[in-house]
Amino acid sequence: MDGVVRPGRRLEPQARRDQILAGAVAYFAEVGLGGTTRDLAQRIGITQALLYRYFASKAELVEAVFERVFLDRLSPHWNAEIADRSRPxxxxxxxxxxxxxxxxxTYEWMRIxxxxxxxxxxxxxxxxxxVGDSLLAQLRDEIAAAGPYGAPDMEAMWALHGSIVYLGIRRFIYQLPTPDDVSPVIDESVDRFLAGIRRPQAG
Known part of the structure; x- marks a missing residue:
């Protein structure tokens, strides 16, 4: 959904809200959070007054963008999968x-x-x-419990995390070439990190 309201279309309130929100995500990704609701409304083809019927303020709209772009992408299954010690x-x-x-x-996540x-x-x-409290801290604890590895501190965990995110920054911010499939690069980053904290074998 591009967020542009087509002339003559009448939408149910939830559909209209979703359409405005989709337009806001695309708009703020392009121009930044300093963009105005007046320009946003013009871009998606509605009045500013209509926008404020669904979002009482720009701050409320930005909060909805935050939830849509960032929080909604955090899977509720990740913690259980990280804790599943039946897998290496x-x-x-x-x-x-x-x-x-x-x-x-994605373009929207990285730029916003x-x-x-x-x-x-x-x-x-x-x-x-x-992310730090609910995911990285758990990853750190699982690494510490695994046996052959030393317990990394949170700075080390953020370094690993940042190395993964940087692939997206290169692609969507710097517009530099990156592999279409980043999985091998991710695997290599994880393996290199674990090799660096592996305890030396006794003897």
């Missing part, structure tokens, strides 16, 4: 980061995330706090 740790880490990359490697950071918005801090 290495497999769990590779699987998680392949899924995470598939969720966030970068725009929000440059604007000093709290959205990034809230998102990263959630």
């Amino acid at each position: 740790l290495e497999e769990r880490l590779r699987h998680f980061y392949r899924q995470y990359a598939a969720a966030i490697f 995330f970068m725009w929000a950071g440059l604007a000093g918005e709290a959205l990034n801090q809230r998102y990263l706090s959630r």
Whole structure:
């Protein structure tokens, strides 16, 4: 859905809200969070007054964009999959980061995330706090429990995480070539990280 309202179309309230939200995601990804609701309304073909019927303020609209682009992409299954010790740790880490990359490697996610950071918005801090507390801390604990590895600190976990996210930054922000299939690169990053924290064998 491109968010453009077609002339003569009458939509149910939820459909109209979804259409405005889709338009806002595309708009803010292109121009940044400094874009105005007046310009957004003009772009998607509605009045500013109609936009405010569905979102009482720009802050409320940005919050809805945050939920749609960032929070809705965090799978409720990831924590259980990370904790599934019937599977080797290495497999769990590779699987998680392949899924995470598939969720966030989009034009909208990368650009809105970068725009929000440059604007000093709290959205990034809230998102990263959630990722750190609910995902990276769990990954760290699973690595520590696996046996052959030393317990990494959170700085090491963020370094691994950042190396994966940087693939998306190269593709969507710097517009540099990246592999169509990033899975082998992700696997290599995970394996290199684990090799670096493996405990030396006794003797």
